Structures are given as C-alpha cells and as structure tokens.
Amino acid sequence: MDLTDAVLALAFVGDLSMGRATDHSRRTAELAGLLTAAEGAGDNEQNHAHAAALLRWSGCTANASGFADLLGDDIASRAAMMAQTLPPLDAHTQAMIVPLAVIHCEISGEVAATLGMPQEVIAGLRHIFERYDSRGAPQGLGGDAVPRVTYRVNVASDLEILSRTHGREQAMILLRAEAGTKYPADLAELAIAHGSHWLDGMDAIPPRVTDWDLQTGGLERSSQLTLLADVVELKLPWLAGHSRRVANLATQCANVLGLQTAEKDMLRDAALLHGIGRAALPNQLWKTSPEQLSSHQWEQIRLMPYWTSRAASQLPSLKLAAELASYAYERLDGSGYFRGVTGDTLGTTHRVLATAIALQTLIEARPWRREHTLQQAAQVLRNEANAGGFDADIVEAAIIAVSGHPPPRPVPDSAMLSPRELEVLRQISLGASNKETARALGISPSTVGTHVESIFRKLNCATRAAATLKALTAGVL
Structure with missing residues (x-):
C-alpha cells in the first residue's frame, strides 16, 4: 500500500461520512489543483491542494456523534449543509456546531501530520473551516491569515457540490454570493470563469490521481x-x-x-x-x-x-x-x-x-x-x-x-502519561463523560477534568477525539 492509496482510502471514508458521491474528493482535488494552476502557482502548490482536498473530510468521523446528537442524522444533515439545502439553523444550534468544527480540523490536521504530509497541507486542514471574513472556525481567522490552500480547497469543494446539487448556472451564482466573504473574490471569479470547462474535462476523463505527487511520509x-x-x-x-x-x-x-x-x-x-x-x-x-x-x-x-x-x-x-x-x-x-x-x-x-x-x-x-x-x-x-x-x-x-494470547496491555511511557492519566484516557476514549469517568475510577469529576487538561497538554491536542487518535497511534491505548 502506497501513500496515494492510504489517502484515497481516507477520502473514500470521508465521502461516505459526509453523504457525498464516492468520487467527490477526487473531483474536488482535481478542481483545487486546476484552480491553483490558474492562479499561476507551481507544481508543489498544486499537489498541496490535491492532498488537502483528498484529506478534507478525514476529520468528519470524529464529530459524527456530535452531529447525530445535534441534528439527528449525521450523514444526511452534513450532506445538506454542504449542499446549502439544510433549513436555516437557530443561533444556539449554530453555536453548537463550532466545537464540532474544531474537532474536525484538529483530526484532519493530525491525520495529515501522521501521514507525513507537508506543513502547508497540515496547516490548510487545521483551518479548513475558516472564512475570508473571519466568521469561520476553529480560530476565527480571516484574510491572509488563513492558508491559501484552505481557500482553494473550499472554492473547489463548493463548485463540485453545488454543481451536482443545483446545476452549474445556479452553482456559479452561489459561488459569486460567497466571493469576498467565504473565500477571496479573485478565487471565486477564477472558478466561475473556468468552472464549466473544468467540470466538462472531468466528466470526459476522470481525475488521474496517480499523476499527483502527494509526497509520502514513509509510513509502513x-x-x-x-x-x-x-x-x-x-x-x-x-x-x-x-x-x-x-x-x-x-x-x-x-x-x-x-x-x-x-x-x-x-x-x-x-x-x-x-x-x-x-x-x-x-x-x-x-x-x-x-x-x-x-x-x-x-x-x-x-x-x-x-x-x-x-x-x-x-x-x-x-x-x-x-x-x-x-x-x-x-x-x-x-x-x-x-x-x-x-x-x-x-x-x-x-x-x-x-x-x-x-x-x-x-x-x-x-x-x-x-x-x-x-x-x-x-x-x-x-x-x-x-x-x-x-x-x-x-x-x-x-x-x-x-x-x-491476551492482547498486550500498553505500558505507558512515563514521560508521556501517568498511570492515572492513562486510566482516564481509556475512559474518555470510549466516550465517557467526566462524571461517568469519575464514577468508574472512584474520583471526583473535577479531578478527572484536571487529568484531562494534563492529557491534552502532554499529547499536544485540544479535543478528546485527537487525544484518542494520538494515543492509539503512539501505542498508548
């Protein structure tokens, strides 16, 4: 298995999780590369756009349970959200979505880092829900503070999804409506000017993913x-x-x-x-x-x-x-x-x-x-x-x-987590709340909270999903 197939497998999982066609991420990656080239950027930046687009949804499994609790059907609701067919959400629900976006961004970035992706790809994914007008997540950045690859992937994704859902003419209208707010106006105009031609090309010849250099990180x-x-x-x-x-x-x-x-x-x-x-x-x-x-x-x-x-x-x-x-x-x-x-x-x-x-x-x-x-x-x-x-x-x-032959129980690295922190991590990695963890371990919820903060600090993460993924990858869980 080479890196390309690993990334394509993650893209396939992401497309399924988001209720998209199973070639959505490939097509978005092709469009993101074409958009990058239309800006005059070179091969490296085009390949960064390809990789970021393929891994864009790699964090969506981590917040699926949150979307299920919030909107009922995690797959259908997110598919409608991306297609701009979801009924307007009230302010409270919108606020509840922000921490879910934070989880997604952290996991996507962590996946890219684990695969050994270039820093440009990692940074783009860690900010994949930021907006040009600073109204996005996870940090509310805007303008040039957001990696350019993030905007390129978001324009490409919208072009692909909206064209399928609403038809090309309406998709171009919706792209123009977001110009200067969700993404830079010049990128939106490039997509509007060339989008139909690019889509025709992909319909005739599907993206040749093997032609892209995704820059292997050497994982076995x-x-x-x-x-x-x-x-x-x-x-x-x-x-x-x-x-x-x-x-x-x-x-x-x-x-x-x-x-x-x-x-x-x-x-x-x-x-x-x-x-x-x-x-x-x-x-x-x-x-x-x-x-x-x-x-x-x-x-x-x-x-x-x-x-x-x-x-x-x-x-x-x-x-x-x-x-x-x-x-x-x-x-x-x-x-x-x-x-x-x-x-x-x-x-x-x-x-x-x-x-x-x-x-x-x-x-x-x-x-x-x-x-x-x-x-x-x-x-x-x-x-x-x-x-x-x-x-x-x-x-x-x-x-x-x-x-x-019972499965070996991981021995924590003393420089990483203490035995009690490992016990807490085992509980929260399986979805237990602080109160449930406290009852299971016979300690107070506030003590659990202190341990969770320490775990996050030692694993250099900010969400339970990321702590779980990092601990599994490191062999701690």
Whole structure:
C-alpha cells in the first residue's frame, strides 16, 4: 500500500461520512489543483491542494456523534449543509456546531501530520473551516491569515457540490454570493470563469490521481491501515481500537491453526479494513440493541460490508484485503450479509475473520449491554456453531487464542502519561463523560477534568477525539 492509496482510502471514508458521491474528493482535488494552476502557482502548490482536498473530510468521523446528537442524522444533515439545502439553523444550534468544527480540523490536521504530509497541507486542514471574513472556525481567522490552500480547497469543494446539487448556472451564482466573504473574490471569479470547462474535462476523463505527487511520509503499510481503522472508529467513541483488537485476535487464531504467513498478513489487513463501510451509515443505527432494530434499519446495516467491497474496487493495493474484509459478516448457513453466501463459498480466512470479529465484539461492552466474559462469549459462539453459523473448529481456535494470547496491555511511557492519566484516557476514549469517568475510577469529576487538561497538554491536542487518535497511534491505548 502506497501513500496515494492510504489517502484515497481516507477520502473514500470521508465521502461516505459526509453523504457525498464516492468520487467527490477526487473531483474536488482535481478542481483545487486546476484552480491553483490558474492562479499561476507551481507544481508543489498544486499537489498541496490535491492532498488537502483528498484529506478534507478525514476529520468528519470524529464529530459524527456530535452531529447525530445535534441534528439527528449525521450523514444526511452534513450532506445538506454542504449542499446549502439544510433549513436555516437557530443561533444556539449554530453555536453548537463550532466545537464540532474544531474537532474536525484538529483530526484532519493530525491525520495529515501522521501521514507525513507537508506543513502547508497540515496547516490548510487545521483551518479548513475558516472564512475570508473571519466568521469561520476553529480560530476565527480571516484574510491572509488563513492558508491559501484552505481557500482553494473550499472554492473547489463548493463548485463540485453545488454543481451536482443545483446545476452549474445556479452553482456559479452561489459561488459569486460567497466571493469576498467565504473565500477571496479573485478565487471565486477564477472558478466561475473556468468552472464549466473544468467540470466538462472531468466528466470526459476522470481525475488521474496517480499523476499527483502527494509526497509520502514513509509510513509502513500496517501503520497506514491502522491509522485508517482508527479514523473510521472515531465515528463511534465506544468503538475505539476495536479493529486493532480484531486484527490481533485474527492473527493469533491463524497461529493456532497453523496458517501461512501470507494468510496471516491478509487477515490482519482485512481485520483493519472491515469497518470502512460503517462510515456510510448514520450513527443513530448503532444506538440500540440489534434485537430492537426495524427491518428497514437492518437493511441499512447489511450495506456496511457492501461499502467495504466498494472500497476494494477503488483501491488497487488494498483490493484483496478489502475484498476479504467485505465477507466479515457472512455465515456458513447463508444467514449473513451482504451476499448471504454459504459455507462452500467461504474459505478458511473468511471463517477466521468472521469468528474473530464476533468473539472480539462479544467481549467488548456496547451502549446497550455489558461485555461478556470469555466463558459467556465462548458459549454464544459454540451455540451458533452448533446451529450452523460458524465453523466449530475455528471457534475453538479463536477461544484458545484469546485464552492463551491476551492482547498486550500498553505500558505507558512515563514521560508521556501517568498511570492515572492513562486510566482516564481509556475512559474518555470510549466516550465517557467526566462524571461517568469519575464514577468508574472512584474520583471526583473535577479531578478527572484536571487529568484531562494534563492529557491534552502532554499529547499536544485540544479535543478528546485527537487525544484518542494520538494515543492509539503512539501505542498508548
């Protein structure tokens, strides 16, 4: 996996999370590069615009729960907001959106930094919701204080979204209305003058992303996939680190079964990728027990692995792993989804992955239930194997893997976090409030607040989502 595919995977997740077409970020990146070139800027600045546009939505999983609480459907509401079709919001709701924008900006910047992107790209993403008139977020900067790449990406994104939603003529009217307020007037006029020609060109020949130099930061494949998994799981705070744990369990299960190294590597990658499709589904689907979901809601959930499969078709170096990942919820008796295939179609790696996900999920807490003990989880899986859903031999191998090879508990770097700060971080990374953390740890909420401030200072971040992502990346969680 090279950097381009890592960035494209993050762009794909962002497009799903924002309710956009799955080629939106690619097209926006192409437009941002063309706009930059039309200004007379060179190749470096054009590539900075490409990278910033592709990573623009990489922070949107981190504030999905906030938008779900505020507006109901995190995906539909943000799609309407970007398309300028959302009904006007009252002042209180608008004020509540500002901290959500701050989270988004911090995570997008952190993702770019972790990938080793140039400072210009990182800065552009950290200010992606700033406006020319200083009425944006996260800092209310304006004019030349905002990185030029931020304006270029925002003009390009508006041109792409508004043209799809309202048609080109109306899109140009809306762009002109924002000239000198949301972005500099000269950039808006360039987009208006050339936008239709640029869009025609993309319609005829899709963007050639491989022609762009995104300037690799040298992250290994496994680190890139782990970052992708971590970003996806920020969508649901209680899910933090889940795919990492599934990858560990699947690998240990493969060891018990004596699988080859190539199969183990493929299982690890598939485990890290299996949750991509979750980005396409609104958060409200995950708030209740599966037994309480309506038939319509279940049909939506069945699309989760479908979207993972769609990722496989767009990312060449991830194709095989993502294709395996899209079988994560199939069952031997045909009762799984989205394909509903039976045992004859499912090889050993398919069966190991499905079993590892099911077992790891059972031994983790969910908003509607406590975690199962290993004994309870083992009995659930054995019952399902007896009913024909799982491979009994692989279920036993997974149970042995958990029993004999528990996932290593991170040892905090004393220079980073104290043991108590690590305990607090574990709680807040799973979505616990200060009061809930205080009850869990037997300390006061004010003491929790003091620890949170210290964690932010030591990790050089300002939001819980960023603290979670940084701690996962550093191996602290």
